[in-house]
Amino acid sequence: MRDGEMQRAAERRPRAAAANQAAQADNLALATLLLSAATTLVDGIHGAVMAAGFDDLRPTHGFAFVRISRGDATVGDVAEHLGVTKQAASQLVDELDRKGYVTRRPHPTDARARLLALTPRGWACTRAADRAMADLMEGWAAVLGGKRVAALRADLARVVPVGPLRPAAW
Amino acid sequence: MRDGEMQRAAERRPRAAAANQAAQADNLALATLLLSAATTLVDGIHGAVMAAGFDDLRPTHGFAFVRISRGDATVGDVAEHLGVTKQAASQLVDELDRKGYVTRRPHPTDARARLLALTPRGWACTRAADRAMADLMEGWAAVLGGKRVAALRADLARVVPVGPLRPAAW
DNA sequence: AACGATAGACAAGTGGCTTGACTAAATGGT
DNA sequence: ACCATTTAGTCAAGCCACTTGTCTATCGTT
Numbered sequence: 001m002r003d004g005e006m007q008r009a010a011e012r013r014p015r016a017a018a019a020n021q022a023a024q025a026d027n028l029a030l031a032t033l034l035l036s037a038a039t040t041l042v043d044g045i046h047g048a049v050m051a052a053g054f055d056d057l058r059p060t061h062g063f064a065f066v067r068i069s070r071g072d073a074t075v076g077d078v079a080e081h082l083g084v085t086k087q088a089a090s091q092l093v094d095e096l097d098r099k100g101y102v103t104r105r106p107h108p109t110d111a112r113a114r115l116l117a118l119t120p121r122g123w124a125c126t127r128a129a130d131r132a133m134a135d136l137m138e139g140w141a142a143v144l145g146g147k148r149v150a151a152l153r154a155d156l157a158r159v160v161p162v163g164p165l166r167p168a169a170w
Numbered sequence: 171m172r173d174g175e176m177q178r179a180a181e182r183r184p185r186a187a188a189a190n191q192a193a194q195a196d197n198l199a200l201a202t203l204l205l206s207a208a209t210t211l212v213d214g215i216h217g218a219v220m221a222a223g224f225d226d227l228r229p230t231h232g233f234a235f236v237r238i239s240r241g242d243a244t245v246g247d248v249a250e251h252l253g254v255t256k257q258a259a260s261q262l263v264d265e266l267d268r269k270g271y272v273t274r275r276p277h278p279t280d281a282r283a284r285l286l287a288l289t290p291r292g293w294a295c296t297r298a299a300d301r302a303m304a305d306l307m308e309g310w311a312a313v314l315g316g317k318r319v320a321a322l323r324a325d326l327a328r329v330v331p332v333g334p335l336r337p338a339a340w
Numbered sequence: 341a342a343c344g345a346t347a348g349a350c351a352a353g354t355g356g357c358t359t360g361a362c363t364a365a366a367t368g369g370t
Numbered sequence: 371a372c373c374a375t376t377t378a379g380t381c382a383a384g385c386c387a388c389t390t391g392t393c394t395a396t397c398g399t400t
Contacts, residue, residue: 024300026323027307028236031211032335033326038208040330041201042340059340060356066198076378088357090380112365112378130194137197140329148325153196155318156203159310160210165202168338170212170229230387245348258388260349282347282396 038168041136048132054125056099060167064092065118065126067164068102073116083166101125208338211306218302224295226269230337234262235288235296237334238272243286253336271295 046059060082067073067081079089093116096102101122107113118126141149216229230252237243237251249259263286266272271292277283288296311319 024304026320027300027303028335030307030319030323030326031303033323033330034204034207034211035335035338036333037204037326037330039336039338041204042338046340058356074378075380084356085358086379087359087381090378091356094380107378110366110378114379130197133197133201134194137200143329144325148321149200150196151318152322152325153200153203155314155322156200156207159313160203160207163206165198165205166209167340168205168209168212170209170216170337228387246346254387255389256348257350257390260347261387264349277347280347280397284348 041133044136045129045132048135049125049128052125052128054128057101057125061092061096061101062129063165063167064089064096065101065122065129068116068122069118069126071117074107074113075116076113078116081164081166083164083169096122211303214306215299215302218305219295219298222295222298224298227271227295231262231266231271232299233335233337234259234266235271235292235299238286238292239288239296241287244277244283245286246283248286251334251336253334253339266292 042059046062049057049062063082064078067078075089075093076086078093079086082089082092084092093102093104097104100119103117103119104114105117107115137149144152212229216227216232219227219232233252234248237248245259245263246256248263249256252259252262254262263272263274267274270289273287273289274284275287277285307319314322
């Protein structure tokens with residue numbers, strides 16, 4: 001069906017057209033809410049982390065921490081986790097090293113690779129981020145109740161493809 | 171409480187510590203899901219729009235379309251909507267003009283300003299995006315049911331601050 | 341009429357990413 | 371055991387969307 005036909009058909013079916021418009025508005029609302037939720041989370045956590053004194057980091061660094069804190073991480077692993085090139089990850093890790101958040105020790109079984117680990121400062125930063133995240137979720141639970149927050153999580157888990165926690169590329 | 175004390179306290183309360191860890195994991199899971207949901211939406215819509223032949227646009231352009239399609243938009247309005255400088259918005263709009271998606275006509279009451287409007291091609295692109303969004307949401311509804319999707323929207327609306335639909339800045 | 345404020349565009353600079361090129365070490369086939 | 375290929379990581383240069391800085395034309399106010 002071409003656009004002209006669609007428009008004329010809509011004119012002939014005003015009720016259906018109105019319903020479609022309402023559905024479209026609902027879709028846009030949900031999409032907007034999801035994007036806002038994501039930015040609210042990232043901004044909130046990042047703001048709290050900065051306020052806690054770790055003000056030389058960007059959100060992307062936090063995403064790298066998620067992988068590094070899990071242990072057994074190399075630069076390549078971080079690159080894959082973040083969805084960037086190895087070069088970008090290498091720069092990022094180098095920066096984190098210079099700023100005292102991670103260490104690069106020789107890999108036990110591969111002399112080419114380096115095993116990454118968080119320093120005490122890196123762990124402190126991670127704890128600050130976790131705390132901020134918990135605070136935010138506590139706020140949500142205070143409004144919705146723990147049950148609906150859990151339902152939110154469960155529902156999203158059913159429709160959102162699982163993947164690594166990577167920064168937005170838009 | 172210093173970190174050392176906290177750690178020792180956690181060792182003394184293994185049950186509480188385990189519960190906290192579980193809660194922390196849940197928080198991270200929900201945060202991950204929300205970010206994934208946002209990227210899934212953006213990538214999905216952008217992919218569909220590109221596949222529909224509008225392959226010279228980035229997601230940011232789509233966010234601009236949202237404001238411009240609402241009508242009565244100037245470059246300044248778009249800048250505020252996107253959360254970028256007027257210069258950046260100016261470049262963006264110029265590009266959209268060159269590519270045939272928007273027109274810049276003289277503003278009826280302010281000779282400094284220019285009134286933005288979508289061209290037929292701009293509208294076609296917007297419709298393609300709306301269709302992609304509807305398809306995605308239909309997929310969600312097929313899994314969760316319309317009721318739970320509506321609940322998702324309602325719950326998020328209660329905890330997420332309302333704001334313009336702007337691209338992620340991380 | 342004259343003033344500061346505003347809309348928009350031109351120009352140059354910036355920063356985080358990319359592609360390209362390279363070294364050193366691991367892997368695999370013969 | 372050897373050599374070719376692959377892989378981990380880094381150095382270097384380029385790219386591009388954004389920024390800050392500057393300017394003109396026009397608006398609103400007094």
